[in-house]
Amino acid sequence: xxxxxxxxxxxxxxxxxxxxxxxxxxxxxxxxxxxxxxxxxxxxxxxxxxxxxxxxxxxxxxxxxxxxxxxxxxxxxxxxxxxxxxxxxxxxxxxxxxxxxxxxxxxxxxxxxxxxxxxxxxxxxxxxxxxxxxxxxxxxxxxxxxxxx
Numbered sequence: 001x002x003x004x005x006x007x008x009x010x011x012x013x014x015x016x017x018x019x020x021x022x023x024x025x026x027x028x029x030x031x032x033x034x035x036x037x038x039x040x041x042x043x044x045x046x047x048x049x050x051x052x053x054x055x056x057x058x059x060x061x062x063x064x065x066x067x068x069x070x071x072x073x074x075x076x077x078x079x080x081x082x083x084x085x086x087x088x089x090x091x092x093x094x095x096x097x098x099x100x101x102x103x104x105x106x107x108x109x110x111x112x113x114x115x116x117x118x119x120x121x122x123x124x125x126x127x128x129x130x131x132x133x134x135x136x137x138x139x140x141x142x143x144x145x146x147x148x149x
Contacts, residue, residue, distance in 0.1 A: 026039040045106050047061050
């Protein structure tokens with residue numbers, strides 16, 4: 001790796017900036033479409049299958065801490081997008097299920113996100129897009145496997 005002269009030479013700053021910009025633009029886009037769900041809530045909303053899922057399992061699947069997921073679930077519950085019930089077999093567990101409104105909205109949002117991605121990647125040809133996806137998945141896998149002391 002070459003010597004770093006300034007922040008412009010560090011990919012981590014570009015990725016952080018890109019992440020913030022993408023999150024802001026995606027939230028603006030959803031809001032303009034009349035959808036009052038934040039992009040940060042989508043991993044929780046999209047991870048819930050038809051039969052529901054325990055809160056801890058949602059946190060594990062999306063790689064976020066349980067308290068963050070609980071806040072998101074609470075907000076989604078206030079909007080009548082999810083319903084939280086106590087697991088009958090294990091009263092210590094709460095199961096999260098999509099409401100009919102949540103299921104319909106999740107499908108609509110997925111369609112909107114697909115359209116947004118088409119706009120974002122319209123300047124990339126298919127092989128470039130495929131390579132980009134490979135690279136970001138590889139970086140994500142590398143980050144998952146890094147053990148920092």
